[in-house]
Structure formats: C-alpha cells, structure tokens
Amino acid sequence: MKKLYILGLMGLMMASCKPNIEPAAPSGGEGVDFTRYVAVGNSLTAGYADGTLYRSGQKSSYPAILAEQLKTVGGAKEFRQPLLPGEYGYPEPKFMLMMNQGLCDTVASLGPMRYKGALDSIGSSLNIYTQDGPFHNMGIPGIRCIDFLLPGYGAINPYARRMFVSPAGSRPVDETVIMKPSFFTLWIGSNDVLGYATAGGDQAPAAIGSTNQISNVDLFNAAYDTVLSNLRRNGAQGVLLNIPDITSTPFFTTIQAKGLMLTKNDANLLNNAYNSLGGLIRFNEGANYFIIEDSSSPVKFRHIKEGEYILLSTPQDSLKCAGWGTKKPIPGRYVLTANEVSKIRSATASFNNIIYLMAKRENIPMVDVNAYMRTIQAGIVFNGAMFNTTFISGGAFSLDGIHLTPRGYALVANQIIMAINAKYKSTIPLTDVNKYKGVAFP
Amino acid sequence: MKKQILLMGTLLLSSAMAFGAAFQLNLQGVRQLAMGGTGTAVPWDAATIFYNPGGLSALKHVQAYGSVQFLSANTRYVETPTGNYSANSREKLYTPFNFYVGGPVRYKSKLSLGLGVYTPFGTGIRWDDNWRGRYVVQDIQLQSVFFQPTASFRINDVVSIGAGFVIATGHVSIQRAVPIQNMNGQDGKAELSGNANGFGYNIGVHLRANDRVQFGISYRSSVKMKVKRGYATFTVPTALSSSFPYTAFKSDINLPQVVSVGVGIKATERLTITADANYVGWSSYDSLIFDYENNTASLQDTRSARRYKNTVIARVGASYAISRKFTGMLGAAYDPSPVRDGYLSPDLPDNDHVMATAGLVFKPNKRLSIMGVFEYVFTPKRDGSFDEANFSGRYQTRIVNPGLGISYDF
Numbered sequence: 001m002k003k004l005y006i007l008g009l010m011g012l013m014m015a016s017c018k019p020n021i022e023p024a025a026p027s028g029g030e031g032v033d034f035t036r037y038v039a040v041g042n043s044l045t046a047g048y049a050d051g052t053l054y055r056s057g058q059k060s061s062y063p064a065i066l067a068e069q070l071k072t073v074g075g076a077k078e079f080r081q082p083l084l085p086g087e088y089g090y091p092e093p094k095f096m097l098m099m100n101q102g103l104c105d106t107v108a109s110l111g112p113m114r115y116k117g118a119l120d121s122i123g124s125s126l127n128i129y130t131q132d133g134p135f136h137n138m139g140i141p142g143i144r145c146i147d148f149l150l151p152g153y154g155a156i157n158p159y160a161r162r163m164f165v166s167p168a169g170s171r172p173v174d175e176t177v178i179m180k181p182s183f184f185t186l187w188i189g190s191n192d193v194l195g196y197a198t199a200g201g202d203q204a205p206a207a208i209g210s211t212n213q214i215s216n217v218d219l220f221n222a223a224y225d226t227v228l229s230n231l232r233r234n235g236a237q238g239v240l241l242n243i244p245d246i247t248s249t250p251f252f253t254t255i256q257a258k259g260l261m262l263t264k265n266d267a268n269l270l271n272n273a274y275n276s277l278g279g280l281i282r283f284n285e286g287a288n289y290f291i292i293e294d295s296s297s298p299v300k301f302r303h304i305k306e307g308e309y310i311l312l313s314t315p316q317d318s319l320k321c322a323g324w325g326t327k328k329p330i331p332g333r334y335v336l337t338a339n340e341v342s343k344i345r346s347a348t349a350s351f352n353n354i355i356y357l358m359a360k361r362e363n364i365p366m367v368d369v370n371a372y373m374r375t376i377q378a379g380i381v382f383n384g385a386m387f388n389t390t391f392i393s394g395g396a397f398s399l400d401g402i403h404l405t406p407r408g409y410a411l412v413a414n415q416i417i418m419a420i421n422a423k424y425k426s427t428i429p430l431t432d433v434n435k436y437k438g439v440a441f442p
Numbered sequence: 443m444k445k446q447i448l449l450m451g452t453l454l455l456s457s458a459m460a461f462g463a464a465f466q467l468n469l470q471g472v473r474q475l476a477m478g479g480t481g482t483a484v485p486w487d488a489a490t491i492f493y494n495p496g497g498l499s500a501l502k503h504v505q506a507y508g509s510v511q512f513l514s515a516n517t518r519y520v521e522t523p524t525g526n527y528s529a530n531s532r533e534k535l536y537t538p539f540n541f542y543v544g545g546p547v548r549y550k551s552k553l554s555l556g557l558g559v560y561t562p563f564g565t566g567i568r569w570d571d572n573w574r575g576r577y578v579v580q581d582i583q584l585q586s587v588f589f590q591p592t593a594s595f596r597i598n599d600v601v602s603i604g605a606g607f608v609i610a611t612g613h614v615s616i617q618r619a620v621p622i623q624n625m626n627g628q629d630g631k632a633e634l635s636g637n638a639n640g641f642g643y644n645i646g647v648h649l650r651a652n653d654r655v656q657f658g659i660s661y662r663s664s665v666k667m668k669v670k671r672g673y674a675t676f677t678v679p680t681a682l683s684s685s686f687p688y689t690a691f692k693s694d695i696n697l698p699q700v701v702s703v704g705v706g707i708k709a710t711e712r713l714t715i716t717a718d719a720n721y722v723g724w725s726s727y728d729s730l731i732f733d734y735e736n737n738t739a740s741l742q743d744t745r746s747a748r749r750y751k752n753t754v755i756a757r758v759g760a761s762y763a764i765s766r767k768f769t770g771m772l773g774a775a776y777d778p779s780p781v782r783d784g785y786l787s788p789d790l791p792d793n794d795h796v797m798a799t800a801g802l803v804f805k806p807n808k809r810l811s812i813m814g815v816f817e818y819v820f821t822p823k824r825d826g827s828f829d830e831a832n833f834s835g836r837y838q839t840r841i842v843n844p845g846l847g848i849s850y851d852f
Contacts, residue, residue, distance in 0.1 A: 017516070017818065017840045017841075017842045018516050018518075018840060019516055019517065019518040019530075019823075019838035019839060019840050020518075020838070021518055021520050021528075021823050021836055021838045022520060022528065023520040023521050023522070023524065023525045023526055023527060023528055023836075024522070024523060024524045024525075025524060026524040026525065027524070072524075072525075072526065097681070099681060110681045110682075380832070381830070381831055381832040382832055383574055383575060383577060383578070383831065383832065383833045384575065384576075384577030384578040384618075384621070384831040384832075384833055385577050385621035386621070395621070427523060427524040428524075429521060429523075429524045429525035429526070429527075432527070432574050434574070434576075434577065434621065437623060437627050438621065438622075438623050439623070440623050440624065440625045440626075440627065441622060441623065441624060441625070441678075441679035441681050441682055442624070442625055442679060442680060442681045
C-alpha cells in the first residue's frame with residue numbers, strides 16, 4: 001500500500017516536470033476594426049496562379065491567409081471568396097510540371113505544360129453573387145486601376161461577371177464597397193503596366209480598349225483616388241500595396257539574354273552566314289547573346305543586350321529548332337528592349353509614387369512590395385525553407401512566372417501583417433508560410 | 443524491508459538532479475552525480491576513472507561498478523511574439539550507462555589499473571513530422587560510448603597521478619523534411635546516419651593535503667568524432683530523384699575538452715562537502731558540416747555555423763553518513779548554455795541548466811554498495827532564433843533523471 005502511494009507520488013512529480021509555457025495571446029491594436037475585411041485587387045488578390053484561377057489557389061490567396069490570421073484578433077469567422085468549382089483552371093487549364101519532350105529534344109525534361117486532361121470548370125461562368133455573395137475577396141484577375149471607374153466592366157471580364165451584383169451596369173469601384181468594409185487591403189495597378197510588358201512592349205497592337213498599353217498616369221491617379229476614397233468612406237482603415245517591378249519576375253528573367261550556347265562549328269557557320277553585315281552580328285564558342293528583332297536597327301535585327309529581356313512565353317521549339325535567336329531574330333513581341341524596359345520602369349515608379357502619396361495623405365500604412373520583391377530576388381529563408389525568384393525552384397513564383405505560389409502569397413500576407421502591427425500597435429501573429437503549398441513536382 | 447523502501451522513496455522524491463548543458467551528459471557515478479556532479483577531488487569509488495584518473499590509486503581494493511540512468515527530457519516550443527502554435531518534443535527515455543572496474547594491481551601496490559566504459563556525450567530530440575520546424579529538424583539522435591583504459595600511480599601519501607586513453611565510438615542520425623513537395627503537397631525527406639569514431643585522453647592529479655582536505659585536477663581532451671562514411675537517403679518526387687542520389691557523407695563533431703578542479707573537505711566525521719568547477723571548451727563546436735560524396739546541382743555540401751562558446755560549470759555537493767549502512771547525498775550545479783543568441787536551433791534548444799540532485803547509498807556489507815540518485819534539471823524559458831533558418835520561438839525544457847548503481851569490492 002505504501003509502495004503504491006510512493007509510486008503514485010513519483011508519477012505526480014514526473015507529470016509536474018513537464019514544461020508549461022504557452023504562446024502569448026495576440027492583440028488587435030488600437031483604432032482598427034477587422035470585422036469586415038475586404039480585399040480589393042487584381043489576379044494577385046484573387047489567388048491566381050499557374051496561368052489561371054482555380055479553387056485551391058483561391059483558398060490560399062493572400063487575403064484568405066490574412067483573414068485567417070485576423071480571426072485571432074476579432075476578424076470575421078467566414079471569409080467569403082467567389083470560389084470556382086474546379087481544380088484545373090478557368091477559363092484556361094493550369095500549368096503543371098511534367099516530363100516533356102519537345103520537337104527537337106533528344107530526351108524528355110521537366111517543365112511546365114498546360115494540363116491536358118478533362119476540365120472541371122462546368123458552371124464556372126455562372127454568376128454566383130446571389131448564392132454566395134457579397135464577397136470579402138474582390139480580387140478580379142485582369143483588372144487595371146483605370147478599369148475601376150468603367151461602368152459595365154462585368155460584361156467584358158469573365159471573372160467580374162461571375163461575382164458582381166450587376167455585371168452589366170455597375171462600376172467595379174461600386175462593387176467593392178457593397179460590404180461596407182471596416183478594413184481593407186488595396187493592391188491594384190500591376191495590370192496598368194503588365195499588359196504592355198507581356199505583349200512585348202511597343203509591338204503590342206494599340207487598339208482602343210486594349211489592355212496592352214501602359215495606362216495614362218492622370219487617369220491612374222484619378223481612378224486610384226476614387227477607389228481609395230470610396231473604401232475610406234466609412235472611416236475604414238486599411239493597407240495599400242504598391243506595384244512590384246514586373247521585370248524582376250521569372251517571366252522576364254528565366255531565358256537569359258546571353259543564354260545561347262554554341263559549339264565552335266555552329267558559331268563559325270553563323271558567322272559565315274552573317275558575314276555580309278560587316279561584323280554587326282558575331283558569334284563565339286560558348287555563351288552568346290540571342291538575335292532579336294529591332295525596327296530601329298539598320299538591318300531590323302541585332303544582338304540582344306544585357307538589361308533586355310526575352311519573355312517566358314517565347315515558344316521553346318522555335319528557339320530550339322526553328323533557329324529563333326540565331327538564324328532568325330526573335331520576334332519583337334517576345335522581347336523587351338532597353339527602351340521598353342525603361343518605359344515600364346518609369347511607369348511603375350510613377351504609379352508607385354501615386355500610391356505612396358495616397359498612403360501618406362490618408363495616413364494609412366503601405367507595403368512596399370516592390371522593395372520586398374528585390375529582397376526575395378536576393379533570397380530569403382522562412383522556417384528553414386528557402387525562397388528566391390528563380391523559376392520553378394525558387395518556390396515563391398508559380399508556373400506562369402508572374403503570379404505567386406500559395407507560399408509566395410503567404411509571404412506577402414506576412415508583410416501586410418507587419419505593416420498592420422507597426423501602424424495599429426496590434427500583435428497579429430505571422431502565418432506559417434510553409435503550411436501552404438509551393439511548386440508541386442511529379 | 444518495507445521501511446527501507448519507504449525511506450529510499452522519500453529521499454528520492456525530495457531530491458533533484460541535473461544533466462549538462464548542450465550535449466555533454468555529466469552523468470558519471472551515482473554518488474558523484476547525487477553530489478551535484480562533483481567528483482574531481484574525492485575518489486569515492488571506481489567512477490573516479492572518469493572524474494579524476496589520479497584518484498584511482500586511492501582505492502584499496504579492486505572494484506567493479508555499474509550504473510544506469512533513466513533520463514527523460516521534455517521540451518516545449520511556442521511561437522513568439524504571439525500566436526496559438528505550440529509543439530512538444532516526443533517523450534523518449536534515454537539510458538546512459540557507466541561501467542568501471544579498477545584498483546591496485548596487488549594489495550597495497552602503488553600502481554592501479556582500471557577500465558571505464560561510459561557515455562559522456564549524447565543528445566536526442568524528436569519533434570512531430572509535420573511540425574513548424576520540420577525543415578530544420580524532425581529527429582536527431584547522437585550517442586557516444588567511451589572506452590578508457592587507465593593507469594594511476596601513487597607517488598607518495600599526498601600526490602597521485604593517473605592517465606587514461608580514450609577510444610570513442612558513437613552514432614549520429616538526423617532526419618528532416620526537405621522543402622520540395624510532390625503533387626499531393628507532401629514534403630521530401632532527408633535521413634542521414636553514420637557511425638563515428640575518435641580518440642582522446644583523460645589525465646588527472648589527486649592531492650590528499652591532510653586527513654580532512656583533498657584536491658583534484660583533471661583534464662579530459664577534446665575528441666574529434668569522425669563520421670568517415672555515413673549514408674544519406676533522400677525521399678523526393680520522382681522527377682527529381684537523380685538530383686538527390688543515395689550517397690555517402692563525411693562529417694566531424696568535435697567534442698569539447700574539459701578542465702576540472704575540485705576540492706573536498708571532511709567537515710565532520712559524517713559530513714563531507716565538495717565543490718568542483720569545470721571549464722568546458724565548447725568553442726570546438728564551431729560548425730556542423732556534411733560533405734556529400736555525390737554532389738549534384740541540388741545537393742551541395744552543407745555547413746551550419748554553431749559557434750558555441752566556452753563555459754564554466756559550478757558544482758557543490760554534500761555527503762552525510764546517516765548510519766553505518768546508509769549515506770545520503772545532496773547537490774546542486776549551474777551549467778550555463780554554450781549556445782549564443784541567434785544560434786538556438788530546435789535540434790538542441792539549449793539554455794542554462796540549473797540542477798538539483800540527491801541520492802542514497804545503501805551498504806549492506808563492507809563490499810557491496812547499492813546506490814540511487816534522482817536529478818531534476820530546470821531550464822528557464824528561452825526566446826531565441828536560429829538565424830540561419832530564420833526559425834524563432836520560445837523553448838522550455840524539463841528533465842527528470844533517476845538512476846541506479848551497484849559496486850562491489852573484491
């Protein structure tokens with residue numbers, strides 16, 4: 001009996017020897033109300049990834065990730081998003097990594113290809129406002145800042161059409177405030193320069209209403225001001241996000257300007273063929289600059305230079321077996337020349353200046369995504385996982401080279417949380433980036 | 443008989459004990475452990491082969507000695523500065539053991555010989571496979587066994603010297619998740635394991651100033667544990683398997699040198715008080731390097747900086763002869779952590795150790811001793827980060843460590 005008593009006492013002592021620390025409870029800070037958080041933005045806000053929009057991508061959009069963290073400080077239990085029914089993309093099928101053998105490849109290699117199986121997008125085009133709206137996530141893929149003032153925008157954008165209360169009549173800015181947000185994030189403006197860049201710059205057709213021209217700065221300013229003023233109308237607090245330099249994304253950096261590898265023999269053959277140009281075109285054994293189209297050059301083509309970019313959309317088979325970049329110049333629509341790059345950078349700087357001034361005027365925090373993207377470019381580590389802007393292996397960018405992976409979006413959500421905490425004296429915990437998906441390998 | 447069990451149990455309960463900071467175990471000798479880990483000055487028994495080889499020639503008879511500890515450590519992690527995430531290391535029992543045999547080559551000889559087999563270093567922690575720090579560590583186990591043949595010589599009634607040669611063997615295994623996901627979102631995995639070997643020595647001087655006061659100085663050399671051919675297995679998506687081949691690897695772990703000084707004072711006929719200081723040369727653990735035999739673009743050699751700092755451990759102990767058959771011991775020690783801020787990795791989330799110890803020796807006859815010890819280790823909570831992995835949080839560890847030993851004089 002006494003023995004049992006002693007054993008019991010020892011057991012009790014063992015149990016009391018367990019560590020007993022608990023995490024500190026987060027606080028919601030001062031002067032801010034997270035009960036109705038609305039995210040306004042474009043594809044980056046919608047959770048677009050791998051060249052399309054699909055359900056699991058939407059579920060790990062940065063607004064959804066942020067809303068999850070805001071729950072710890074009084075945010076709404078439910079964060080409503082215009083979820084698609086399918087996993088394989090709408091309207092286009094998504095990019096997935098697969099083994100692929102191109103026309104001129106001797107062996108198959110791993111690369112992103114559009115999914116070729118049956119799509120699960122039935123019902124995706126239906127308007128779901130009555131059924132599921134209004135939505136906390138007002139991320140509309142493709143929308144430019146200047147489109148927010150366009151009445152009937154829902155009629156021309158399939159994503160807007162399925163989530164707006166009156167797609168054919170309303171302006172997007174009116175749709176974003178239906179919920180009377182108490183808190184918002186605003187990340188717009190990327191498409192006001194992206195369309196130009198992905199179309200190869202000045203080679204894009206400049207038809208009226210086309211989205212592949214850089215937006216007028218004054219129109220941008222007016223539209224941004226209207227959107228922000230509407231969001232602020234009921235005294236809502238929020239965070240602005242600026243525009244990352246699009247040319248630092250893998251879509252523009254993956255195919256190296258000096259990425260043309262030649263044998264001595266091939267270099268000689270090409271030099272002989274271009275001999276008549278008097279040394280304008282010159283190849284060496286090893287790494288060479290590709291040949292690109294350039295209407296300002298006397299012969300309408302030239303070597304590409306450092307600081308100019310070849311787009312990820314350039315057909316690989318044309319590079320590998322149709323002689324693009326060697327025998328034929330790479331068409332201008334797949335290239336950003338120095339002149340075009342400078343237009344993109346200067347527009348980005350102007351738009352970012354507008355966003356900076358608006359944040360200052362409204363006295364609300366701004367996340368400098370542009371600066372943060374440069375940090376990722378240099379490489380960052382989160383809980384032991386490394387991220388950089390390298391295509392596929394970098395982990396932050398999805399397979400379209402422009403949009404982020406769920407982990408990349410989680411990194412952005414953490415930047416927003418840090419901005420909120422700094423401004424509103426809150427202690428919202430950062431999310432564990434690695435609980436979301438990165439790039440999936442077969 | 444019932445009374446004895448009760449007494450032992452009570453004493454064990456009221457006692458607490460310690461185990462060293464970082465991966466030094468300091469668990470040699472039940473009596474010494476119960477006295478806060480002091481043992482450099484007083485050669486109580488054959489465990490002096492570890493504490494001070496110079497003390498071996500003080501033993502009057504050849505003694506065989508064996509002991510085992512039942513150590514269980516619990517570590518808890520919580521996210522900082524705020525949040526709701528916490529994780530507990532998995533419960534696991536470790537059983538470091540010691541075995542010593544030694545004594546004078548013949549009765550009253552000045553020369554004594556002995557052999558110690560003991561486990562001076564070891565560590566292990568197992569986190570859940572899906573925990574937040576999985577890309578840093580899921581499981582790590584480090585074991586070592588030292589074989590130490592020893593000779594000791596009594597120069598005169600005051601001075602004895604001793605030296606032992608250390609043949610060290612060990613095993614290391616590490617498992618961590620790799621941040622490469624398959625189509626189902628599952629992480630890859632890296633598993634490394636290998637045997638390690640090394641050599642070193644242990645020398646000491648024992649001084650019996652008079653009947654009441656004894657001193658001891660010992661030096662245990664650093665031991666470079668070399669993993670000459672460990673094996674690494676990677677589980678990654680099929681498309682990347684050629685980038686992560688099954689490969690051999692090399693690694694070294696430098697176990698630190700330890701300088702100890704101690705004093706023992708026989709305050710009364712029944713009471714002996716001891717104090718030790720250990721200088722531990724932890725700076726030998728500068729980095730953890732894995733050199734893979736098959737490198738690929740994805741699989742490069744790794745070097746993780748640890749930059750441990752040297753520490754000084756303070757120990758005090760007391761032994762009280764309750765009766766002819768029973769002796770009770772108490773002790774305490776303070777073992778500061780060698781881990782700097784910014785290097786606090788979840789593979790060894792170390793902090794300063796505060797240890798309380800107690801024990802009892804039962805001597806049913808002149809030759810036989812049965813010993814029990816209980817050690818309780820408290821580490822204050824520690825906020826820290828492992829900068830290299832950008833992994834931070836708050837940790838707390840508790841260790842309970844009962845042990846049993848037996849010795850017999852021939």
